[in-house]
Amino acid sequence: MSSGDGNSGAGQRARQSARQSSGQDAKREIPDSDTQGWDFDYRPRKLRIFAWIAAVAVIIIHVLWALSLTSGRDSGVTISGADQWAFVFIGLIIAGVVLLTLRIRVRAGRAGVELTGFLQRTLFRWDDVVGFTFPVSAQWARLELPAYEHAGIKAIQAMDRDPAVAAMRSLREVARKYKPSAADAESVADR
Numbered sequence: 809m810s811s812g813d814g815n816s817g818a819g820q821r822a823r824q825s826a827r828q829s830s831g832q833d834a835k836r837e838i839p840d841s842d843t844q845g846w847d848f849d850y851r852p853r854k855l856r857i858f859a860w861i862a863a864v865a866v867i868i869i870h871v872l873w874a875l876s877l878t879s880g881r882d883s884g885v886t887i888s889g890a891d892q893w894a895f896v897f898i899g900l901i902i903a904g905v906v907l908l909t910l911r912i913r914v915r916a917g918r919a920g921v922e923l924t925g926f927l928q929r930t931l932f933r934w935d936d937v938v939g940f941t942f943p944v945s946a947q948w949a950r951l952e953l954p955a956y957e958h959a960g961i962k963a964i965q966a967m968d969r970d971p972a973v974a975a976m977r978s979l980r981e982v983a984r985k986y987k988p989s990a991a992d993a994e995s996v997a998d999r
Contacts, residue, residue, distance in 0.1 A: 846917040848982045850975045851910075853968045859910055863903035870899025914963040914975075916982040921951055923959060932959070934987040939996030940979055942966075949976060952996050 874895035877887045908926045915922045920933040938952040942964070949964040949972070964975045984991035 845919065846915040846922075847985065848916040848978050849913065850915075850963050850978070851913045852963050852965050853971050855909055855912065855965060855967075859906055863906045866903045866906060867896075867899050870895050870902075873899075912962050914961050914979070916979055916986075918986065920986075921979075923951065923961060923963075925962065930959070934990070937983070937987060937990045939990040939992065940976065940983065941993065941996055942972075942976055949979075952990075 874892040877892055877895070911924055911926060913924045915924075920931050921937055922929060922931045924930075932951060932953070936953055938954060940949060940961070941952055941958075942949045947966050949961040950958040951961050952958050964972050964979070966972060968975075980991045980993065990996070
């Protein structure tokens with residue numbers, strides 16, 4: 809083993825140690841619990857109500873459908889109890905998919921802006937945030953990113969009206985704290 813190999817091994821260990829410690833620092837930046845470390849947390853109002861109503865309606869329709877299958881025995885099709893339970897089970901699955909809309913939220917804090925959708929959660933660091941807009945004809949707000957890209961903030965929806973306006977104001981206040989240039993709606997719209 810040459811002395812160069814020994815130095816490179818020590819260098820590799822130092823780099824690995826640095827990567828691990830920076831990874832731990834990055835993990836510490838992202839808050840662990842749902843409310844800890846976030847200055848702003850918002851979920852859509854009306855969408856949550858519609859989701860619960862739709863889920864209950866789907867379950868009721870599937871249960872009634874399963875019960876009604878027993879009354880028409882003269883069709884020549886044999887419907888057993890297992891088939892009826894399958895209809896109810898399918899209704900529960902569909903209701904569960906509808907209830908995934910309850911996951912939609914936006915949070916902002918020291919770590920950045922986190923958008924949670926149906927199945928995924930995306931954290932945008934403040935370095936990547938250009939600003940926030942709510943185009944006139946849009947259904948939800950936008951998180952403006954570099955290179956004229958954007959991500960939809962599906963939690964802040966036009967159908968919520970006044971709560972959505974208040975949420976945009978609060979989100980901009982948080983942005984003013986961590987990245988003042990992102991809080992100015994005028995400069996973001998003019999880019």
